[in-house]
Amino acid sequence: MIRILLADDQALVRGALAALLDLEADLEVVAQLGRGDEVVGAARDHGAEVCLLDIEMPGLTGIEAAAALRTELPAVRSLIVTTFGRAGYVRRALDAGATGFVVKDTPAKQLADAVRRVHAGLRVIDPDLATESLMAGPSPLTEREAEILRLALDGSPVAVIAARAHLSSGTIRNHLSAAIGKTGATTRAEAARLARDNGWL
Missing domain, CATH: 3.40.50.2300 (Response regulator)
Structure with a gap:
């Protein structure tokens, strides 16, 4: 059994x-x-x-x-x-x-x-x-980029995401910019949706 x-x-x-x-x-x-x-x-x-x-x-x-x-x-x-x-x-x-x-x-x-x-x-x-x-193929996102996009899913401002991730706003912007480029998106909200829909988050 x-x-x-x-x-x-x-x-x-x-x-x-x-x-x-x-x-x-x-x-x-x-x-x-x-x-x-x-x-x-x-x-x-x-x-x-x-x-x-x-x-x-x-x-x-x-x-x-x-x-x-x-x-x-x-x-x-x-x-x-x-x-x-x-x-x-x-x-x-x-x-x-x-x-x-x-x-x-x-x-x-x-x-x-x-x-x-x-x-x-x-x-x-x-x-x-x-x-x-x-x-x-594998996710193009680094672990940190995926984490930041998960935090961006609800549309939070960069400052809020930075506080949640314990990183500076500039670092968050850099990660979001890299993630937008890797997903082929034009905005961070679109990048987060695409990553979620592909199962990368």
Whole structure:
């Protein structure tokens, strides 16, 4: 029996996934969570072997939760199951330690098979996303540029971003200028949107 933890901030989605997976004789959902920062503790407490993680969750994203699992519970596998099928997310998830990446409209039997394959130590990636990820290549942004663009997503002024990042306004302007150039955008708001839409943030 493969013990599964589900982490998704949408209760309806969580419940539906649990119901589908529990229909399989060799799969058992042992925990359901709505927050990413509860994943490691719950995986430890419930003896989870495979964690199905959404990307956008409060506390930690699914990608951050996968990284925390790799550090604290390296024997536990993680599979990203998300509506955000963006090439940049695939690369970031795999770099963080996720063993698989599928989208939520994956048929139930395929999802169950993905869980089994991930549990066996195999990598499972949605074929269309794998191709798109290879074609798109890695993010052109440095880690700092991505951080600054994340802070710029809400349209905050440079001074506010500088205060949040603990950097000078001039340094923020330099990072934003570099990010605008690398994304081919004309404004920082456009650069932030493009980076988010490509899964680089």
